[in-house]
Amino acid sequence: xxxxxQLDRGIVAKRQQAQAAARIGAAFVAAVRVGAIDPLxxxxxxxxxxxxxxxxxxxxxFRIALRLDNPCEQGQLAPVEFEMQGNTSLLELGISPxxxxxxxxxxxxxxxxxxxxxxxxxxxxGAPLNPNESADCAVLxxxxxxxxxxxxxxxxxxxxxxxxxxxQGREGLFNLDELLNAFRLWxxxxxxxxxxxxxxxxxxxxxxxxxxSLFDRFQVEGATVAKRYSTTVSAMQGRARLIAHAxxxxxFDDRYSIHSDPxxxxxxxxxxIGGRFNQHEMEKAAQKYAGVFxxxxxxxxxxxFFGPTDR
Numbered sequence: 001x002x003x004x005x006q007l008d009r010g011i012v013a014k015r016q017q018a019q020a021a022a023r024i025g026a027a028f029v030a031a032v033r034v035g036a037i038d039p040l041x042x043x044x045x046x047x048x049x050x051x052x053x054x055x056x057x058x059x060x061x062f063r064i065a066l067r068l069d070n071p072c073e074q075g076q077l078a079p080v081e082f083e084m085q086g087n088t089s090l091l092e093l094g095i096s097p098x099x100x101x102x103x104x105x106x107x108x109x110x111x112x113x114x115x116x117x118x119x120x121x122x123x124x125x126g127a128p129l130n131p132n133e134s135a136d137c138a139v140l141x142x143x144x145x146x147x148x149x150x151x152x153x154x155x156x157x158x159x160x161x162x163x164x165x166x167x168q169g170r171e172g173l174f175n176l177d178e179l180l181n182a183f184r185l186w187x188x189x190x191x192x193x194x195x196x197x198x199x200x201x202x203x204x205x206x207x208x209x210x211x212x213s214l215f216d217r218f219q220v221e222g223a224t225v226a227k228r229y230s231t232t233v234s235a236m237q238g239r240a241r242l243i244a245h246a247x248x249x250x251x252f253d254d255r256y257s258i259h260s261d262p263x264x265x266x267x268x269x270x271x272x273i274g275g276r277f278n279q280h281e282m283e284k285a286a287q288k289y290a291g292v293f294x295x296x297x298x299x300x301x302x303x304x305f306f307g308p309t310d311r
Contacts, residue, residue: 014084021115022079025091025105028117029077032062045108045116052180053120056164058152061176064142065122066093066103070135073101081124089115092124102127145175160186162205166228167212174212181256182212188255189243199239202231207239211249214240215257 024043031039037058044051053061063069066077073095080102081092087109094102106119122139123129129136141147148168153161163182167174174182186208190197197204206229213220226236243249252259 017084017089017109017115018082020113021082021084021089021091021105021107024107024115024117025079025093028062028105029066029068029093032059032066033068033075035059035063043117045118048116048118049180050117050120052183053176055155056151056160056179056183057149060149061142062120064139065120067101067122067135067139070101077101077103088118090125092126094124094127100127143176144172145170145178146172157190158201159204159208162201162229163208166205167209175258177258178212178216181215181258182208185211185243185247185249185256188247192246199235200231202229203235203239204243205229206231206236207243210236210240211244212256215249215251215253216259 028040028043030036031043035058037054040054040059040062041051044054050062067073068077076095077093078095079091080094080097083090083092089107089109091105091107092102093105102124104121104124105117106121107115108118109115122143123136129140131137131140138147142149145168151161151164156164160183163186164179167179167182186204206225209229210220210222210225213225222233222237226233229236247255249256251257
């Protein structure tokens with residue numbers, strides 16, 4: 001009997017969680033529909049992908065992800081499916097269960113019991129975007145970096161406006177995740193360093209793009225990046241060292257890179273059995289590769305890019 005009572009309570013609790021998630025999903029769609037920025041802020045987890053998108057682009061990218069301008073939508077988009085695992089959930093939005101016009105909200109449950117949105121995804125696991133469909137392809141172009149979005153410039157400092165415009169202008173080179181990583185990199189550095197920064201906005205903006213390129217493509221021609229930002233290679237690389245050093249940013253840093261660390265599993269296993277990576281030895285190895293911020297001729301490994309070193 002006790003087991004049945006617990007099971008019944010679990011079913012009721014999950015139903016309540018689903019109803020709460022559905023309410024925030026419906027409220028999110030309604031706010032995006034009218035471009036209500038302030039209500040949207042309250043629904044997004046601070047520092048999340050969704051929160052950064054709102055700060056950079058306003059509600060524009062959300063509107064694209066939800067495809068609210070699609071003639072088939074006609075005000076019908078609403079929560080249709082809910083899946084929960086631990087304190088996170090996936091809420092599917094559609095005009096009907098299984099419909100191809102659909103989107104997803106990735107949510108996290110807070111200690112207060114409220115759900116906050118971490119990420120807004122175009123499509124659902126059962127209805128992914130089809131690049132062969134013109135309407136879906138248009139949405140994918142924004143996420144893959146083939147189309148630019150207007151920036152909400154009032155929310156951005158001069159460095160952010162500079163590198164976001166430049167990186168969006170490199171058609172197909174930087175996708176949305178890389179833009180968000182660049183934004184996070186700069187915000188983290190600015191928070192760490194305080195409000196007073198020495199040097200020009202151009203050299204810092206170039207350094208941000210340079211680091212994201214290095215993290216994600218393993219090689220970058222510094223002179224080319226510096227020229228586009230009208231700064232010098234030495235100024236750009238100096239700012240790159242400063243940023244990476246302040247944040248202890250490494251090549252496979254999951255805060256700023258779209259690539260996962262290929263040896264992360266082995267690193268964890270090593271630590272689990274009582275081993276530790278020798279920080280001093282890694283820093284000595286980094287000295288050996290002091291030119292990593294110059295044109296990289298070969299893909300650096302984890303030791304090659306441990307971050308800048310004092311010279």
